[in-house]
Amino acid sequence: MKFNFDEIVDRSQNYAAKFQEAELHYGTNDVIxxxxxxxDFRTAPCIVDAIKARADQGIFGYTWRTPKYFEAVAGWQEKRNGWRPDVEKMAFAPGVVPSMRMVLTMFTQPGDKILIQQPVYHPFSDVVLNTGRELVVSPLKRDDAGYYTVDFADFEEKARGCRFFILCNPHNPVGRVWTPEELRTMGEICLRHGVEIISDEIHSDLMLDGHKHTCMASVSPGIAAVTTTCIAPSKTFNLAGLQSSTIVFNSGERKDAYVAELKRMDIARNNCFSLVATMEAYTHGEEWLEELLVYLSENMRFIRSFCAERLPELKPNTPEATYLCWIDARALGMDDETLKTFCVEKAGVALGYGPDFGVGGSGFLRLNAACPRATLEKALTQLERAVHSR
Ligand SMILES: Cc1ncc(COP(=O)(O)O)c(C=O)c1O
Structure with missing residues (x-):
């Protein structure tokens, strides 16, 4: 391997939310x-170099995006996913969550119904409820092997009367890479009932074990016409702290209205680092990403074999994408609060709390496996000791 994902980087003193915010959510910073x-990996060296070169100039004034910026975003999508989004319909966003919120506030009315599938990344329900829209939930189906699928009958029933469906593609936390057929079926149900789609594709570069991402907007012209897509280099290249993403609208008028609103808030510019980092990532970051995906796939295998051999009380899923592992912890027989406290206080590990993901989250934990294998082994060993000394 050219890049060293085994390197342990001490983030505890670099203002990292993961470390320093842990106290707020888990009552202590003394956890893995x-x-x-x-x-917990350094981003691609080419991105670090581009940021350093920008910093070396010593001038951090207002930025201006040249056409190269959205060309880089479009070129990456075309190369990786075979989907060439129209640069004329692209806009900057300070993040995927803010852009979803803006779409809802600008293009729906208070009280409108918005469909999501749970369990899912919890800001999906937050943006709906915080904007005074009505939340409609279609639960995903889980089989005995821990594999999740869409309950299409329920999805269609719930879609009736909704204005938007927010899709997590691929899915956090259950790790599904939706197949073209699944996407087409969801999309056609939306078309039948006049429901527009926001497709959150922030994890779409993180395909494990050779899985292939399908952009919702590439499924058919009809579905593209009702789909707004959110993409970002933030998960892929570990750039979340730079706060930038791209939103691809389904019409030029929508895009213009959105950009005008960004300008009214005076947040339409990239900061100077996200500007160079995004272009560099999408033009020269692929080699690093390919190695990252091999390392992450191995981390997932490591978790599965560790649990199978030493910690059978925890049943991790096999994510097809993302660096997030969704673990069935129901065999421990603890209620959710007890489970959370147990992981923190007895094992010294802070994991995502299942109920935060909504329906179907109780009894589950989400483990972020984007760390050196030694860190993963330490965390799992601490969990094993805690479970077996109960
Ligand atoms: C599905 C999904 N969407 C959006 C985000 C956050 O995006 P941003 O930081 O750009 O708002 C995350 C972060 O975990 C996520 O998992």
């Missing part, structure tokens, strides 16, 4: 933090 979704 495997909760919030960023990585």
């Amino acid at each position: 933090p495997l909760w919030i979704a960023d990585m």
Whole structure:
């Protein structure tokens, strides 16, 4: 391997939410933090170099995006996913969550129904409820092997009367890479009932074990016409702290209205580091990403074999994408609060709390596996000791 993902980088003193915010959520900073979704790996050296070169100039004034910026975003999508988004319909966003919130506030009315599938990344329900829209939930189906699918009959029933469906593609936390057929079925149900789609594709570069991502907007022209897509280099290249993403609208008018609103808030510019980092990531970051995906796939295998051999009380899923492992901990027989406290106080590990993900989250934990294998082994060994000395 050219890049060293085994390197342990001490993030505890660099203002990292994962470490320093742990106290707020878990009551202590003295834990191995495997909760919030960023990585403990240094980003690609070419990105670090581009940021350093920008910093060396010593001038951090207002930025201006040249056409090269969205060309880089479009080129990456075309190369990786075979989907060439129209640069004329692209806009900057300070993040995927803020852009979803803006779409809802600008293009729906208070009280409108918004469909999501749970369990899912909890800001999906937050943006709906915090904007005074009505939340409609279609639970995913889980089989005995821990594999999740869409309950299409329920999805269609719930879709009736909704204005938007927010899709997590691929899915956090259950790790599904939706197949073109699944996407088409969801999309056609939305078309039948006049439901628009926001497809959150922030994890779409993180395909494990050779899985292939399908962009919702690439499934058919009809589905593209009702789909707004959110993409970002933040998960892929560990750039979340730079706060930038791209939103691809389904119409030029929507995009213009959105950009005008960003300008009214005066947040339409990239900061100077996200500007160079995004272009560098999408033009020269692929070699690093390919190695990262091999390392992450191995980490997932490591978790599965560790649990199978030494910690059978925890049943991890096999994510097809993302660096997040969804673990069935129901065999421990603890209620959710007890389970959370147990992991923190007895094992010294902070994991994502299942109920935060909504329906179907109780009894589950989410483990962020984007860390050196030694960290993963330490965390799992601490969990093993805690479970077996109960
Ligand atoms: C599915 C999903 N969407 C959005 C985000 C956050 O995006 P941003 O930081 O750009 O708002 C995350 C972060 O974990 C996520 O998992």
